[in-house]
Amino acid sequence: MVKSEERSKTINLDDSQYYFNRELSWLEFNRRVLHEALDLRTPLLEKLKFTAIFSSNLDEYFMVRVAFLKEQVQARLNKLTPDGLTPQQQLKAIAQILHPMVNQQQQNFEQVLRQEMSWNGIHLFNYTDLSLQQRDYLQSIFIERIFPVLTPIVIDPSHPFPRMANLSLNLAVIVRDPVTEKAKFAKVKVPTILPRFIEIPEDLQPESQSEIHWMGVPIEQVIAHNLEALFPEMTVQEYHLFRLTRKADLAAAKEAADDLLLAIQQELRGRTYRGSVVRLEIQPSMPEEVREILLSEMAIDDNDIYEIDGLLNLKDLMSFTDLTLPELQDSPWTPIIPPRLHNCYQASQKTKANKLEKRANIFTIIQQNDLLVHHPYESFSASVEEFIAQAASDPQVLAIKMTVYRSCDDAEIFQSLITAAESGKQVAVVVELKARFDEENNINWAQKLEKSGIHVVYGLLGLKTHAKIALVVRREGANIRRYVHIGTGNYNPQTAKLYTDLGLFSCREDLGADLTELFNYLTGYAYQPCYRQLLVSPVNMRDRIIALIRREIEHCHNGKTGRIIAKMNSLVDPQIITSLYAASQAGVKIDLIIRGICCLRPGLAGISENIRVISIIGRFLEHSRLFHFHNHGQDEVYIGSADWTPSNLNRRVEVVTPVVDPKISQTLQDILEIMLADNRQAWDLQADGTYIQRRPRKHEPERSSQQILMEIWQSFR
Template identity: 70%
Template sequence: MSKAKKISKTINLNDSQYYFNRELSWLEFNRRVLHEALDIRTPLLERLKFTAIFSSNLDEFFMVRVALLKEQVAAQLSQQTADGMTPQQELEAIHHHLHPMVSEQHRYFEQKLRPEMASHGIHLLNYIDISLEQRSYLQHLFKQQIFPVLTPLAVDPSHPFPLMANLSLNLAVVVKAPQTGEEKFARVKVPSILPRFIALPNNSQVENGKINHWTGVPIEQVIAHNLEALFPGMIINEYYLFRLTRDADLELAEEEAEDLLLAIQQELRKRNIGGSVVRLEVQSSMPQSVKRMLMAEMELNESDIYEIDGLLNLKDLMSLMGLPLPELKDPSWTAVVPPRLRDFHQLSKIANINDEEKNIFAVIKQKDLLVHHPYESFTASVEQFISQAANDPNVLAIKMTLYRTTGDSELVSSLIAAAENGKQVAVIVELKARFDEANNITWANKLEKYGVHVVYGLVGLKTHTKIALVVRREGEEIRRYVHIGTGNYNPKTAKLYTDVGILSCREDLGADLTDLFNYLTGYSCQSYYRKLLVSPVNMRDRIIALIHREIEHSKNGNKGQIIAKMNSLVDSQIIAALYEASQAGVQIDLIVRGVCCLRPGVPEISENIRVISIIGRFLEHSRIFQFHNNGQDEVYIGSADWMPRNLDNRVEAVVPIEDDEILQHLEKILEIMLADNRQAWELRSDGSYIQRRPEKNEPERCAQNILMEMAQRS
């Protein structure tokens, strides 16, 4: 057992040298995503998927994080982050780290992945490499289906530089008038409404339901080789591809917004073309004259330009995941029905069993139920919970928070059915869920249309907590059933994200959720909760108190231990408390998928702290916190990461687990994650990550595969 060391000098735990920069830590996370695209152990189409995810992640990073830094620099703000960097220094560091990373991505795709695709019959060709017959086909297709959609825009004194949409792929075309020899510039937008990769006919061959050959060409090359149709009578001198990224974070002065819904709708109209340009990706062959013109019009610096060899916007490679080539993908996975619900599903089919015995509420009433997605079915558990509540005549009310979901999900249909069945239905819709705002507005309007009470969150706070409350009459009593989870109520992401949740009818949890919903829908200054840790009310203080309790146990000669799994660790107050715990001899294991600003393994500071990150086929999204508590283990689950935004600017809820069987199961999950030697990366004190590999004669332990096997055996 590690004991507390006597520190010979006073150490300032807030010193910037003990913190990693948030933005650079995020870039390291995306580097780990890119590694999955480079790792030959990953199936080919999955490698293309990770290539696409890397690019998609970068888009959002520039639209939000880089855009914010640029605004701070423009406002001449010089406040330092916990790691001691100013906004300008952060921008410079981002570009320094990112330029070679992007070059590596494109080089690997062109030199490795593209040839490997061809070896498996997936031919993504350049236009110049196709046959005359194939060119004839594409020319006909261009005239019939592509040409009518295109709009060339000239740039000259009578035609100002055109507004260009965020993330649009464009052709910069230089044409020459044959009579005068004068060169002119025009822009042609590649239409995103059409497929990015045009499949060639008679080349997609299917045998026994399996494709063995696919050939396609990028649509921008089809357009580029048919520019004469867009500029008749002109000489096409040259053309170059470019793609721009704008600031797309909504700017809402909520305290001044009389109508939050209207304010967000107005901001959404401006997002696509209103934000300043923060990045320009250009074809590497683009000459300086064209590049300088684009930079001047978009007010960019040289560091904002990313020169690309090969295809721009590799995010579109995700479409190739639709090819029916299962041997080039991860083995398919179908979530299992949670064991205790299997009996319920069987009972529901027996006609002579009392209705009260064959509903999901009877199962929950026996004891708390843990659900673990995507290993266990979201449909057979959470959706079933809301669906039965909607149609159960004994249910009086349903309340839910919805952060990200789909308008066509069964959950939305069930909520509408509940309202039509005369139940009180209240839904807190978070309109400020980034990049889901328009979707949330659409189905929130649909819910309101059918009589659901819709509340659009709180001024100044995002409602990020994942909670549902069902109020049910049972004889002479009223019983409250709850779901508290770590993931969005989204059936699509429930198949891709790892999340946990509990279904319970504990009275204290029902009372806490009632108070929390009253806080969200009405006027309340609720500051006391029986069991829940709630932000921004008490969560940070409670978490730090739990860490300090482990410190006291360790100082008293007992074992101090903390295991915590989350998406990101940024909050400097919690990090300082963890450093203090490490100094006291508390053993700390952190499973942090993304950003981690804590520096592990520093002598006299964090030598008792270990950090790993797991990147795999499923996105690690669950938050689980375990405190040893001198042998009386406490485990919590919930929606919050240890970040200032979660603890100060969002409504979050974390719940303690009181069922021994569930507690042990969650501890087993953490144990499996910590033992991973296939997809786990260890964070070193210099900020770099090293991927674990099995030692000689050591079996491979992939946590996600093990959890799938456990689910199948359950």
């Protein structure tokens, strides 16, 4: 053990060679997403879904991360990342990696998926492939439904180049004046308020031996082949599709403002048009003169252009997943009612509103023991929403406090909070207005809640409130008892069906006291420098995590066993990575389950040979944060909202809680072991930064961790 101590002192663990680049690591994550669209084992509609997710992910990546790097270049900021790259070098590397990746996605869709769609009765045609009768039908659709909402814009000295919306799909049109014989440039935006794909009715579909489930064409092709109606008396010579991406991060998230809500509202109004252009997607057929016009007007260069040979904006393929074709989709999953909450419902009877009848008090159940819920395997509505709903209607409940990071339009939790406030309960909600791309929805709900008498706080200056916490204060006889929910995911019923997340219900006094003090910090000025149980960033979380890692190191130094398993979305923080390297050098066995970005390099001799990193990509988005420290047999398990990144640890309010109930702790450890044994959806990170997908060995059964967990929870129905 002395040798390992001497080795750690002679090796500089801050050396850039021991770190992967954050931005490039994210690209590798999106490559794994794309692989699901390429994998022959993936059902067709799921392939289309992953194709769409890959494109949606890239949109956000350009709007935020690439935009951030370009701003650094423009400001001549050459600060090196931990891996030693400048912003300019990162942009160059991104382009080198991403261009072939986008081409791979496009080729897979145009050459493989389109054919597979056709074989399965889903026909996405080009306009030129249609019969005359079908074209006549689409022309009538164009005149009646599309033409009225189009706005052709000619660009000449009297008509300056217009501001174009972020992520908008447009046609660059060249028309010729038959009188002057001069060519003119015009732009037509493809409307987003209409469906992207126009369906052809059954009576115009050809007779076929196989069943036709859907037939149609992209709306932009319908527009393109009817451009004469937009430019009467002009000759349409050619048209070319393009799509642009703008910076879309809000400056108000970083700046002080007298009225944060007003500042964000003002920025939201301009986000669609004001941000600088960071990407231009075009078709290869676009002539040089049209390309040069776009480059000049958008103030970009050739490195910002992505040529797309085929359909632009594959994100819209997500609409095909709404087709009811079970044989082309993953088997449906309906979350179960958590077994301990079965008595809260009358399973055999339903009300006229089709809601399960309650017959037991959820607070009585939590009083017996802490309660763990695991979404989407267990129902969000039957647990988290029920917890808030019962708190709202329970006359013994005095107060409800909770945080909101990402909401949705039909969140029943908000209706319950409004009901609680109207009945006289004290209700306080911390709404994070700076939750990226959910700002507008959060503002709308914040205003509705305020109008209902709820005390709404817009987070803390300089910090995003990302914690997933709820506190219910209840009068029980002569005493007051506090009930808490601490989770890893948002209070959002939609994402709770798609993301894997954990939640802990408890009425432990120490957790109740900690959350009370934390809410006082969030809603007032009661800064709390320490907490009884909770790890809270930016207060004590980083120090506590590093202390837990060092404790495992000490166990190894004392001849005992050191073991860490950590599951999260991203691992970026250099201090924690350095601590993990030191732990590996001391002999601590470390397994990391990291869905997305990982800047740690595993498997380096003398540095990280005791660290293994896997990523799991499946039908559900792995979103839970779960940490296990062996502690020489006195296992400690934690769950919470924080990844190990500088933003989570320095610039956000995050909460991680210890799990003290032995049964729940063991359940969580079992979940981690199931994931580590995955040989279907797991990818192993190599020392060079590449990922290799696991495959069952010969005669070895396939083990999909998500499928195994569904089967486990299915047994409780």
